[in-house]
Amino acid sequence: MRKHRFTIGLIVVVAVVSIYLLFNLRLFSGAAHDExxxxxxxxxxxxxxxxxxxxxxxxxxxxxxxxxxxxxxxxxxxxxxxxxxxxxxxxxxxxxxxxxxxxxxxxxxxxxxxxxxxxxxxxxxxxxxxxxxxxxxxxxxNHTEAGKLAGLTAIEETSGKPIIAVISDFADSLTSEERLAGMKLALDGYPGSMLSPLYAEGSEERAYELSKQLLLSDSPINSIITMNASASQGAARALMEYNRAKSISLIGFDSTSDEVKLLEAGIIRAAIVQKxxxxxxxxxxxxxxxxxxxxxxxxxxxDSNVITKQNMYTSENQKLLFPFINSK
Missing domain, CATH: 3.40.50.2300 (Response regulator)
Incomplete structure (x- = not known):
């Protein structure tokens, strides 16, 4: 009799454990599948x-x-x-x-x-x-609209008389192509205001050399628009070296920590900042x-924002310039 009861009890325990394991296995599998x-x-x-x-x-x-x-x-x-x-x-x-x-x-x-x-x-x-x-x-x-913003900023910075040199990254960059298209839209009423793009191929040193050549030439440029951070930094070096940061407006894209410092120092007049x-x-x-x-x-x-030394300390622009701090 005792043996019979023990056998029944063992069967019940095994059944309960089996149901428990089956339920949890299904629950675990379902959670993994749903993730x-x-x-x-x-x-x-x-x-x-x-x-x-x-x-x-x-x-x-x-x-x-x-x-x-x-x-x-x-x-x-x-x-x-x-x-x-x-x-x-x-x-x-x-x-x-x-x-x-x-x-x-x-x-x-x-x-x-x-x-x-x-x-x-x-x-x-x-x-x-x-x-x-x-x-x-x-x-x-919207890279086309961002390019348009850069062109309009150059018009404003030069009191409506822009003569712009563009330092891009690569000739086949889709992003830069769209930005150039936007600039042309903004400058539609200013014929001859934008020189043919120069290509630094992602190199700060090449952007510096290209900028230096522009400054040493007879080119009457009063604005340089740079398509990426390395081009901005290279152009800024040349402008500081030849003491031309006040006479030539440097307009860049994006907001690396180095670009933010240049913006704060007034070397970069405006940054077209993405999100x-x-x-x-x-x-x-x-x-x-x-x-x-x-x-x-x-x-x-x-959309992108135009950030200058004058508006860089607003709450909205601080979030764009320092996303890591503001995402914590």
């Missing part, structure tokens, strides 16, 4: 690039809000398209639910992005709008909506 996974591939993860670090901060904030798993990757150099494509192909093999990528322009990139779609991975492009059909969801600064934190945040938010099956806008554009 949204997003891979963010930046143009670079180099900590010296404040812009992409701010994009990363925004992306992490969006993922944290909803409890999504975010994996962030990127090459060491902004120009290393081959490494970025390799990172993209490796991410496709891992099959996250969505990939958010600030794609570097390269002839192999469209095919690599198409592979992500073929694998059923949701795709969001940030920072520019690529030529793909059907077009992916895009979250980007990289917002870009990262909205990029991941858009990806999460796509994972959920929700409709999203085909293109989400963000």
């Amino acid at each position: 949204k996974s997003v891979t963010l591939i930046l143009q670079t993860l180099n900590v010296r690039h404040d812009f992409w670090q701010a994009v990363n901060e925004g992306a992490e904030a969006a993922a944290k809000e909803i409890g999504a798993k975010l994996n962030v990757e990127g090459p060491l150099s902004e120009e290393d398209a081959a490494s970025q494509i390799r990172l993209l192909e490796e991410a496709i093999v891992r099959k996250p639910q969505a990939i958010v990528i600030a794609a570097i322009k390269h002839n192999r990139m469209p095919a690599a992005l198409a592979k992500a779609r073929e694998a059923g991975i949701k795709l969001v492009i940030i920072n520019y709008s690529p030529a793909m059909k059907p077009a992916p969801a895009v979250v980007s600064s 990289p934190f917002n870009m990262g945040y909205l990029g991941v938010k858009t990806a999460l909506k796509l994972i959920e099956g929700s409709a999203v806008e085909p293109i989400t554009y963000m």
Whole structure:
């Protein structure tokens, strides 16, 4: 009799444990299955690039809000398209639910992005709008409008008589092409006011040499517009060296810590500042909506701000100039 009761008790215990384990296994599996996974591939993860670090901060904030798993990757150099494509192909093999990528322009990139779609991975492009059909969801600064702002700022800084030298990064940069198009729109009523672009190819030293050549020539320029941080720093060096910062207005893009110091010193007259934190945040938010099956806008554009020494201390502009401090 005792043996019979012991056997029944043992069966009950085993049944209870089995039900408990089965329930928790299903619960755990369900939680893992429901966790949204997003891979963010930046143009670079180099900590010296404040812009992409701010994009990363925004992306992490969006993922944290909803409890999504975010994996962030990127090459060491902004120009290393081959490494970025390799990172993209490796991410496709891992099959996250969505990939958010600030794609570097390269002839192999469209095919690599198409592979992500073929694998059923949701795709969001940030920072520019690529030529793909059907077009992916895009979250980007409005580079044409930003260029227009630069042109209008040059007109204002020169009292309506701009003669502008442009120092760009690369001749095939889509971002710079769009900014140049915006400048031309702003300068439509000022024929001959913008010289042909010069290309520093991402080198501060080359931007310095190009600026020095302009200053030593007979060119009557009264403004220099630089397309990226390294060009701004190189042009600023030349203006300071030749004591021309007061007679030539330097207008730059973005807001690295070095550029902020130059802005505060009055060497850079105005900076056209994007909103990289917002870009990262909205990029991941858009990806999460796509994972959920929700409709999203085909293109989400963000405006840029014109920041000068006079307005750089406003609350809004401090958030743009120091996104890391304000995101804590």
